[in-house]
Amino acid sequence: MTFQSINPTTGEPFATYDEWPTEVVQDVVGKVHRDYLAWRRTGFDHRASLMRNAADILNRNARDYAKLMAEEMGKPLQEGVAEAEKCAKACEYFAENAENFLSRLPIRTEARTTFVAFNPIGVVLAVMPWNFPFWQVFRFAAPSLMAGNAALLKHASNVPGCALAIEQIFRDAGFPQNLFRTLMIASKQVAALIEHPLVRAVTLTGSGAAGRAVASKAGAMLKKTVLELGGSDPYLVLEDADPDLAAAICARGRLVNSGQSCIAAKRFIVVEKVRPAFEKRFVELMSRTRMGDPFEHGTEMGPLARHDLRDTLHRQVTSSVAKGARLLLGGTVPNHPGAYYPPTVITDVSQGMPAYEEELFGPVAAIIPTRSEVEAIAVANDTAFGLGGAVITGDLARGEIIAETEIEAGMVFVNDNVHSDPRLPFGGIKESGYGRELSAYGIREFVNIKTVMVA
Missing domain, CATH: 3.40.605.10 (Aldehyde Dehydrogenase; Chain A, domain 1)
Incomplete structure (x- = not known):
């Protein structure tokens, strides 16, 4: 071999x-x-x-x-x-x-x-x-x-x-x-x-x-x-969150390493009150990402590591859309060489869809609407995974409490992306x-x- x-x-x-x-x-x-x-x-x-x-x-x-x-x-x-x-x-x-x-x-x-x-x-x-x-x-x-x-x-x-x-x-x-x-x-x-x-x-x-x-x-x-x-890290966008700040944090978290990270933001659990403003800004930021040759200056997102990984990701997107999710951005395999997949956003994601149940290992964001903070926390924990998560809120004290006591994960960040740091323990449950x-x-x-x- x-x-x-x-x-x-x-x-x-x-x-x-x-x-x-x-x-x-x-x-x-x-x-x-x-x-x-x-x-x-x-x-x-x-x-x-x-x-x-x-x-x-x-x-x-x-x-x-x-x-x-x-x-x-x-x-x-x-x-x-x-x-x-x-x-x-x-x-x-x-x-x-x-x-x-x-x-x-x-x-x-x-x-x-x-x-x-x-x-x-x-x-x-x-x-x-x-x-x-x-x-x-x-x-x-x-x-x-x-x-x-x-x-x-x-x-x-x-x-x-x-x-x-x-x-x-x-x-x-x-x-x-x-x-x-x-x-x-x-x-x-x-x-x-x-x-x-x-x-x-x-x-x-x-x-x-x-x-x-x-x-x-x-x-x-x-x-x-x-x-x-x-990991299928949940990012909770609570109703008091600044939509622009939330969108910036979420876009950055979703596209790190072309979305191929265990601790990348993957499920965006958004309270309905702030969802329209968040979705608009989020799609704008995701659409601006420069996808191209990783050797070229200014490229922000390269291809996925292998073609089979790209094909699996695309099947997860198309299956979720077929089950009722709405495509807001991307979702189409580029017609040129390379294992490329564009920044993609789907919303109205719910139980039973691959985008809800499975890890999306690539630049695909799944927006899950919720009616309240309580429901958002429940959805965040409704997963087999427990690696990382984030809480985005205007009330930092409340965010700290949610991060410490409510989210079932090994790492939870407030108003920031989950990331590794030699000074901090890294791992999940x-x-x-x-x-x-x-x-x-x-x-x-x-x-x-x-x-x-x-x-």
Whole structure:
């Protein structure tokens, strides 16, 4: 089997990589474990120095990495540069804070000394997606390596070039040669890796089906997992919201990464009083988005990463319209090469429609009208997902209460887009997964939280 990079802008293949045989994979796992045994005993100052080197490499070469992302999954250059720079910030953040996050925690007991220690656990396998091919990896790798662990990366099959580039970043930064390794393997080989006795934990970002498969295998092997799965983030536009502000927040949230983000705004739950003004302004802003070649200056939205993803999204739109939703913008597959799909807005979305029940992974906005704040909250929670959400309101105090106590999600923002930040825990509930990445909470997911008592 081979992995082939296909440019979603042109549909043309441009690079091919061979799948590794089992014996090569086994050999690499052993090498990674051996490097871990030495790495776990290094000090935080040494780890931080190398992690800052990685940040410097990311910043210096951000445009080159952006070109690679544009080639493999269609991300506009300006977004790719921003992604690489965000990875650098994560490296710097954990270089600065890991020692504090993992320092001894004294506990008062009857003993002479009691404390909690945070020790590395070993080799962590990461199964990562294509939509943020650098960021998804670094938000796991930076804290994990700073904690003293080693890493194996099984990246999405359509971004092998990005996967190898990340491995090279860590090598060029001075990390041990085999501390972070990219594996050229197919998804069918993941189960055997989870069974490997030297693999101690697994983190996955991906679909619900992939999450269930990984969790099932890891559970059978009694290995820790962190899962960040799909999302259908609700944005509540309450009746006291400024329609212009709400439309700007929602348009920005819907079109991030051409709509291909687990935490992109997807369901716009609008109280009827403000709906006409909101819809008018929202459609205006969505229609202004410049869709085109990701390599061209000024392009705001590129193609979707693959043609099959575009076709699935279009079926969700047409099926929802057939069931009674109204199309306000877009909804037509462009008649030119590339996996393009235009910014699309459908309204009068209700239960039973794909736009209500399913995740829309692309630039399609589903407006769900509601009669009141109470109904809006109920609709927001009427989903299998629980990753992120937003509340847009003129009453910030009320918005804070709704965000904290009413919305069933791992992250809720008031008058802003849901976004990841190294300082904040990232993750969801329900079918959006479990565990947390980033922040002090994320770095402690893959450590041995050890009690030590000296009598």
